Amino acid sequence: MTVLEVKNLTKIYGQGENAVVALDHISFTVKKGEFVAIVGPSGSGKSTMMNLIGGIDIPTEGSVVIDGKDIYSLNESQRAIFRRRNVGIIYQFYNLIPNLTAQENIMLPCLLDHRKPDYEKMETILHMIGLTERKTHLPGELSGGQQQRVSVGRALINDPAFILADEPTGNLDSKASREIMDLLTLANKKANQTLIVITHDEKIALQADRILTISDGKIIRDEVMKA
Amino acid sequence: MSVTAYLAFSQLIRKRSRSLVTILIIALSTSLTTAVCSLVASGNEMLVQTLGADYASYGNAYKAMLLVPAVIFGGLILTMSVIVISNVFKISAGERLSQFGTLKCVGATGKQITETVMYESIFLSIIAIPAGVLCGILFTYLGAAVANKYLDDLNRLVNMMIRKFTMSVEVVIAWQILLFSGVISFLAVLYSAYRPASRAGKKAALECMKQVEMTGFSLTRKEKEKSSLLLGSIEGGLAFTNVRRNRHKTKSAITVLSISIVLFIVLSGLQDIARRAEEYLNFDAKQTIIVDYVSNREGRVNPDTGRREYRSLNPITAATAAQITEKLKAYTDKDFIAYGNDYDTYFAMLSREMLTEDMKEALAVQEWELADWNEFEVEILSMDDKTYQELCDAAGVKKGAVILLNSYTYNDRGREKRIVPFAENMETILLEKADGTAEEVIIEGMLTTEEIPEDFFFLNMNPIRIVMPDVTVRGYSWMSSPEDEEGYMEYAEEVLEKYFPGGVSDEYVELGYSTRVYRTDDYAKVMNIAIMIATVFLYSFVIMLTVIGMMNVISTISANVQMRAREFAVLQSIGMTRKDLEKMLNLESLICVGKALIYGLPIGLILIFLLNYTMIQIMPIGFSIPWLAMVVVFLAVFLIIWGTIHASVRKMKNQNIIETILASKL
Numbered sequence: 079m080t081v082l083e084v085k086n087l088t089k090i091y092g093q094g095e096n097a098v099v100a101l102d103h104i105s106f107t108v109k110k111g112e113f114v115a116i117v118g119p120s121g122s123g124k125s126t127m128m129n130l131i132g133g134i135d136i137p138t139e140g141s142v143v144i145d146g147k148d149i150y151s152l153n154e155s156q157r158a159i160f161r162r163r164n165v166g167i168i169y170q171f172y173n174l175i176p177n178l179t180a181q182e183n184i185m186l187p188c189l190l191d192h193r194k195p196d197y198e199k200m201e202t203i204l205h206m207i208g209l210t211e212r213k214t215h216l217p218g219e220l221s222g223g224q225q226q227r228v229s230v231g232r233a234l235i236n237d238p239a240f241i242l243a244d245e246p247t248g249n250l251d252s253k254a255s256r257e258i259m260d261l262l263t264l265a266n267k268k269a270n271q272t273l274i275v276i277t278h279d280e281k282i283a284l285q286a287d288r289i290l291t292i293s294d295g296k297i298i299r300d301e302v303m304k305a
Numbered sequence: 306m307s308v309t310a311y312l313a314f315s316q317l318i319r320k321r322s323r324s325l326v327t328i329l330i331i332a333l334s335t336s337l338t339t340a341v342c343s344l345v346a347s348g349n350e351m352l353v354q355t356l357g358a359d360y361a362s363y364g365n366a367y368k369a370m371l372l373v374p375a376v377i378f379g380g381l382i383l384t385m386s387v388i389v390i391s392n393v394f395k396i397s398a399g400e401r402l403s404q405f406g407t408l409k410c411v412g413a414t415g416k417q418i419t420e421t422v423m424y425e426s427i428f429l430s431i432i433a434i435p436a437g438v439l440c441g442i443l444f445t446y447l448g449a450a451v452a453n454k455y456l457d458d459l460n461r462l463v464n465m466m467i468r469k470f471t472m473s474v475e476v477v478i479a480w481q482i483l484l485f486s487g488v489i490s491f492l493a494v495l496y497s498a499y500r501p502a503s504r505a506g507k508k509a510a511l512e513c514m515k516q517v518e519m520t521g522f523s524l525t526r527k528e529k530e531k532s533s534l535l536l537g538s539i540e541g542g543l544a545f546t547n548v549r550r551n552r553h554k555t556k557s558a559i560t561v562l563s564i565s566i567v568l569f570i571v572l573s574g575l576q577d578i579a580r581r582a583e584e585y586l587n588f589d590a591k592q593t594i595i596v597d598y599v600s601n602r603e604g605r606v607n608p609d610t611g612r613r614e615y616r617s618l619n620p621i622t623a624a625t626a627a628q629i630t631e632k633l634k635a636y637t638d639k640d641f642i643a644y645g646n647d648y649d650t651y652f653a654m655l656s657r658e659m660l661t662e663d664m665k666e667a668l669a670v671q672e673w674e675l676a677d678w679n680e681f682e683v684e685i686l687s688m689d690d691k692t693y694q695e696l697c698d699a700a701g702v703k704k705g706a707v708i709l710l711n712s713y714t715y716n717d718r719g720r721e722k723r724i725v726p727f728a729e730n731m732e733t734i735l736l737e738k739a740d741g742t743a744e745e746v747i748i749e750g751m752l753t754t755e756e757i758p759e760d761f762f763f764l765n766m767n768p769i770r771i772v773m774p775d776v777t778v779r780g781y782s783w784m785s786s787p788e789d790e791e792g793y794m795e796y797a798e799e800v801l802e803k804y805f806p807g808g809v810s811d812e813y814v815e816l817g818y819s820t821r822v823y824r825t826d827d828y829a830k831v832m833n834i835a836i837m838i839a840t841v842f843l844y845s846f847v848i849m850l851t852v853i854g855m856m857n858v859i860s861t862i863s864a865n866v867q868m869r870a871r872e873f874a875v876l877q878s879i880g881m882t883r884k885d886l887e888k889m890l891n892l893e894s895l896i897c898v899g900k901a902l903i904y905g906l907p908i909g910l911i912l913i914f915l916l917n918y919t920m921i922q923i924m925p926i927g928f929s930i931p932w933l934a935m936v937v938v939f940l941a942v943f944l945i946i947w948g949t950i951h952a953s954v955r956k957m958k959n960q961n962i963i964e965t966i967l968a969s970k971l
Contacts, residue, residue, distance in 0.1 A: 134877070135962075155882040155884060158882040158883075161879070167878060173875040174875075175875060175876070176872070177546060177547060178546065187880055190885065191880070
C-alpha cells in the first residue's frame, strides 16, 4: 500500500539568471512500513525535498500525495491540520518549545488537534524513549540526545502516516545517535511505522530498507537494500 | 578606540532602531528631569516676586507645595527610567551573548565584557543627555507659557474679586540646574546598564556560546505537577503557559504598564475629587452679582477672662446697610437679597437637653465629646427689610422678632447632611462675649430646615444662627441679578465708594475695611483655572512618563516576539494553523493586560480611596469609583500590547517556516 507518492516535484529558488534549481522533477513512491534513507552531498536538495514532503514549503511544480491526498491542493491552514495528523517531523536541532516540559512538547501535536491527551499512550512513549523520570523537565534541562528523544516522541504521538527525520543524529554523539536510531527502527519494525530519514551517515543509511541518493536535485540512485 | 568600545559602537549601529528608541527614552527622561527642576526654580522665583524673599508668613507651606511634587515627580521619572533603560540593556546584552562567548574564548575578561556593555550606555548618553537637556529647556518654556496663559485669567479674576494681584511665571534656566539634571540622568543610565553588564561579565564562556539566556528559569513544583497546557483550549493553554513561563521576559513591560495604570487612575481620581470639591464649593445662588463690604478685625486675648476675642474695626450699622440697600435696589431689585453677619462676637452654652438626637449624632461624627453644657459659636444675621419680613411671615412672628434658624448642615462621613439641631422648646438663649458679659435673647420665632428659604442655606456655617433686627455686623453682602451686569457693577462701586471711600484700593489694611463687586461664578472660575493648570501639568507629565514606559513595552514585546520567531515556526511546522497562532497571541495579549491590571488597578484604587478619604474629612464630597478611567486604561493597555504583538508578527508573516527554523539553530 502506497503511503507517499511524489510526482515531478520541482523547487526553483530565485528567478531568471539567479534561478537555482534545488529539486528537479523528482518522482518516487513509499510503501507503508518502509524505511527509506535519503542520502546525498550537502546542497543536493535533500532538506528541500523533506520540507516539501512535510508540506512546510511550496513546490514550484509537481505534487505530493499522502494517503491519497494531494497536500498542495489544500490551503495553508488545511495543510497545517493535515500535517499534524499525518506527518511526524524530526529536526536535526530538535526544535522543541523551550518553555514547555518534555511531556508537554510530546503532547503538543495531539493538543493542537483539539484532542484529549491519551495519557496511557504518552506514558508508553515516555517509557519507550526512556524519559519517564524526566518528563517534567524543560528542554534546557535535558541533554541533546534526550531532547532529540522528546522530538521522536512528539513525532510518534499522533500515529502519523510516516515520520520524516532530517539528520536526526547530525547533532548528537555516537551513543546518543545509536539510541535515536534504535528508537526509530523500533517504531518501524514493531509498529510498522513508515520512516523517511535524511542522513549523511552511511551506517544509518545501511539500516534502511531502501536508499534514495540525490545529487543536484535529482534522484540518481534508488537501491532496495532489504526486500 | 579600544576593542570593547568598538564592539559596543558596532552593536549600536547594527541595532539602529533600538539605539534610536533608547536615545529617545534617555532624552525624554533627561528632559523631564530638567523641566521639573527648572519649573521648580521658576515657581520659586514667581513666589519670591509675589510674596517676598521668604514667601511671607506661609513660607514653609509654599516651599512644601513646590518641593513635595518635585520630589515625587523626580522619583517617578528616575524609577521609570531605571526600569526602562535597564531592560533595554538587558535585551541588548542578551542578544550579544554569543559574541561575549566568542570574546571570552579568545581571552576577554569578565571586566572587559562588562566594559563593552557600559560603553553602550556611555555612547548613548553622549547623544541623548545633551539633547534631553535642550528639550527640557523647551518644555520649561512651553510649561511657563501655558501656565502664564491661565495665570493671566486668574490674575484678572482675583483683581476683580480681591485686589491687585499679579502672578506670572518667568523661566529660570540656571547652569547648575542643567548640570544637575544631566548628571542625575547620566548616573541613572550608568546604574541601569551596570546590572545587565555585570551579569554578562560573570557568565561562563560556554553558557554564552550556547546562548543560555540572561535570566534562566525553572518550573515550580506545582507547574511540574500540573500542566497549564490543559487549561481550556490548546491556544489558551499555550498562551497561559507562555506568559507564565516567560514572566522574566515581560516583567519590566508589565511593571511599567502597571505604573502607568496607577498614574492614570490616580490622576483621573484626583480630577474627579477636584470636580466634586468644586461642585460643593460652588456658590450655587440664582443671583449673578455680589456687592460686599467687610470690616477688618483685630484679635487679642482678653486679660480678664483669658478668652480670645475679636473686635470689628469698622462694623456696618443696620441703618447704613439699609441706605445702601435702597440705593442698589433703585438700579435693580431682581432676585435682590441683602444680609449681614457677625460670627466673631458671641458664643452660647447649651445644655445636652437642648440638642436633638440628630445634633448629638452630628457632634459624635465630628468627634465632639458631649458634656452637660456645650459651647457653640453664634452667628448673628441681619438682612434687608423685605427678606426679613419674609422670614417673619414664615416663622409666624411680627417684624422685630428674633428668629432662630434651626437648621444645620454638616459633613457626615463624606455626605452632606441637613438636620434640625436644637429642641423646638428653646425659648431663650444666653449670648456671651469673650469679655465675660452676656445678654439673654428671647427667641420669638424658629424656622426649621423645611421652612428656611433656599437662599439661606449657603450661609449655613454655624449651628446657632440667629436673625436679629437692627444689629451692627462685621460684614454685609447685597446680591442681585441685574440685566446690565457691567453697568450695575460700575454703579455699585460708585455707591460703595460714597460710603466706604477707597474700599476697593490696596490700602485695606490702613483703611480697616474693604469692598468688592464681583460675579457669583467668579469663585468657580478661579477654581476652574487652578484645576485646569494642575490638570494640564499633571497630564502632560504623566503622558510623557507613559511615553517612556510605552517605548519600553513596545521594544520589549517586539524583541520577545522576534526572539520567538523560531518557536512560532516550529509550532506551525508541527501543525499549528496561522489562525490558531493568532488566537494564541491574542490570548497572550489579554493575559498580559490582565496581569498589568491586577497590579495597577488595586494600587491605583487604594491610592484614590486614601486621597478621597483625606478629602472627605474636610468636605462632604462622597466617593466614586473611576469606572470610565478603568475602561479607558483597559482598552489602551490592550491596544498597546495587542498592536505591538501583531505588528511584530505581521513582519514575520512572509518568513518561510524552514528558513526561520534554520536561521536560529539553538
